[in-house]
Amino acid sequence: MKIVIMGCGRVGVLLARILDSEGHKVAVIDRDSQAFGGLCEEFQGRMIAGNGIDADVQREAGMAEADAFVAATRDDNTNIMAAQVAKEIFGVFKVIARIYDSEREHIFHELGLKTICPVTVGAFQIRNAILADTLRRIPLEAANNLELIETALPEGLDGKKVRDIQSPGEIRVVALEREGLSIIPGGDTLLKSGDTITIVISRDVMPRLQALIGIKA
Amino acid sequence: MYVILVGGGKVGYYLTKTLLSEGFEVTLIEKERTIFEKLFQEFKDSVVLGDGTDIRLLHNSGAGRADLLVSITGHDQDNLVACQLAKRKFGVAHTIARVNNPKNEDILRRLGVDTTLSSTRIIFNLIEQEVAAQVGRLQEAAARSRE
Incomplete structure (x- = not known):
């Protein structure tokens, strides 16, 4: 090129x-x-x-x-x-x-x-390095107000359906890792403790996500 | 009518003075503290210290209700960005940019600035007219002396 x-x-x-x-x-x-x-x-x-x-x-x-x-x-x-x-x-x-x-x-x-924006990229990388044991926040390059959240399934969500933690247009579970397998879940997929979930959210509903699924940021 | 001016150099200074005396509401944004302090002594609350391409500063300066933004700094890139933010973020109806490099006049217009002003171009045009007038006078004189 x-x-x-x-x-x-x-x-x-x-x-x-x-x-x-x-x-x-x-x-x-x-x-x-x-x-x-x-x-x-x-x-x-x-x-x-x-x-x-x-x-x-x-x-x-x-x-x-x-x-x-x-x-x-x-x-x-x-x-x-x-x-x-x-x-x-x-x-x-x-x-x-x-x-x-x-x-x-x-x-x-x-x-x-x-x-x-190196400032945003750097700040989130540093945030994730410090707080890797809670959840990882990854700003989406292609959509400025959206973020990926990667977290271990919080206690209390074991046995719930993916649908239960979603909110149309705001919060969606896009991937799930279970026993080394990565899957794209549907609304009926059951969550199990030990899962790692990846959620896409609109940045302004971050506080609601924390309340909804009981994650401490 | 509310006018925001970006850049408190000579042009910004006299423009603020003139607009205020004509009864316009004006905010002049100046980045350099020493220049700002001098302007503040004269214009008081009509001057703001800061970067005229900073979104928060534009917001706090009431860009949302401005009728006109005029950016007259010595940097074409700053004038472009101030005008683009005014227009597209704050919906300011009309934007005017001073163009320092005459080559950028067309570019700034293509990138959305409503009106561009190049002092180099304006003075050049005047010189050109003056030269043409001089040449005309000389030719007339020569024609007369032949008669």
Whole structure:
């Protein structure tokens, strides 16, 4: 694939090296040519010094033929604008913008940009590392207000039906692991102690889920 | 009529002054504390310290009932994002962005900004008119001297 990366910070550099070593045609853009120093000597890709929101700089980086564009500077708004230029002006198929501010990320995601918020991802990973013995919360990338919850079946739900803990449009049990087997349960499936259940919920009903199934977060 | 201005540089300053004197309700958002403090001395509660592309700040500044948002910072990407948030998140009817790099004028319009203003472009157009007028005067003078 032909991939253009804007922003040669830690993530941009590592991403460029990974993709380059996999044989992709990589071009990197950074305002500061010194930032290219982070790329190792083996880097085969092209390096363009310039402002990545400038359509001429994007064109020089080969955006007209690019399959993917990644906006990973430290400035959210620069990433948002550059991503939209790539998408709307050059018609790049896969465009990803890194956005630190989770609220801003949420909105631009809703407006159709493919976004990654390292703050949200990092915070949930750390939360899960600390609280792995209760339940795991995994924000869904494709649907910003939805989360996957993975938990051991709480005591008291043994013998209940999946239907009993579901709520239409808000809470749904999507997977169940029992004695090493993974199954997709139906409403009538009986829950057994020792099960690990995976639930998809709308984030705002998290308190209700906790009350409903007696999980302490 | 309620107007939100993003960016308290020279343009933002004089625009706030003019709009207030004409009786508009204005909120000017400025990011830099030192600049904000100077503006605050003159405009008091019409100035807010913060990032005009921050959703919570826009919300607290009453973006939901604003009739117009004008973003005039020195960064085209910030002006674009302020206008897009105003329009799509808060339903502001009209957005105006200052464009610093004239090449971005068309791009910002394609990305949803209602009106773009490029001072470079405006001054360039004036210079062009002036040059054309000068050339015209010279040609007339030359024609007269031949007669």
